[in-house]
Amino acid sequence: MSKVSYYTPEGLKKLRDELNQLKDIERPKASQAIADARDKGDLSENAEYDAAKEAQGMLEMKISKMEETLANARIIDxxxxxxxxxxxxxxxxxxxxxxxxxxxxxxxxxxxxxxxxxxxxxxxxxxxxxxxxxxxxxxxxxxxxxxxxxxxxxxxx
The missing domain is CATH 3.10.50.30 (Transcription elongation factor, GreA/GreB, C-terminal domain)
Incomplete structure (x- = not known):
């Protein structure tokens, strides 16, 4: 079970903006990096492809954690x-x-x-x-x- 986090309205807005940045800008960049690496040939020996896939996995994990935090966020009155x-x-x-x-x-x-x-x-x-x-x-x-x-x-x- 996740714990509830309390935020000021400004703090919550900052968290939402950061999540939108990750989803709208960083995620497409990661997908493009994978596509570029895939175009360079044999995937079994392509370190650039492996690195791009690893970076995408880390990005998705970060997005998932932020979404969970936002789901449990409460604004303090x-x-x-x-x-x-x-x-x-x-x-x-x-x-x-x-x-x-x-x-x-x-x-x-x-x-x-x-x-x-x-x-x-x-x-x-x-x-x-x-x-x-x-x-x-x-x-x-x-x-x-x-x-x-x-x-x-x-x-x-």
Whole structure:
């Protein structure tokens, strides 16, 4: 059974656009590469044909996975989310108890995560550790180097 993934409207649109790119542009290119390789002669000794068939198989697998993800995708209605606890799409301001550094993160679905823009996955160690916490709580997050403690300073949308 597949798991449900939650997306923002923008994230879902990006996923659909990527799938359309694979289906409408990459798939015909793969078919053409196979046809070109087939025209070059004996298939039993044609490495180009084997490579093209392998590439097509990988492309079809990627398309299949994306279609499954889209079938299980749900859009999050931000207006219905509770701001008293950290949830998906929460903007969280946390303070590291060790060094006093403050950080701002937005918790998003795994496919939308982008650390450079402050978006972390709810499936990441920090994301999992923050989920369900309220302002004033201390999140103890197990990371490879030990346990980090963060104060939850602010939660917003």
């Amino acid at each position: 931000e207006s219905q989310l509770d701001t008293s606890k950290v949830l998906v799409l929460s903007k969280v301001k946390i303070k590291n108890q060790t060094n006093g550094m403050e950080m701002n993160y937005t918790l998003v679905a795994e496919s939308e995560a982008d650390l450079a823009s402050g978006k972390i996955s709810v499936n990441s160690p920090i994301g999992k550790g923050l989920l369900g916490k309220s302002v004033g709580d201390v999140a103890e997050i197990k990371v490879p180097s030990g346990v980090m403690k963060f104060d939850i300073v602010e939660i917003s949308r």
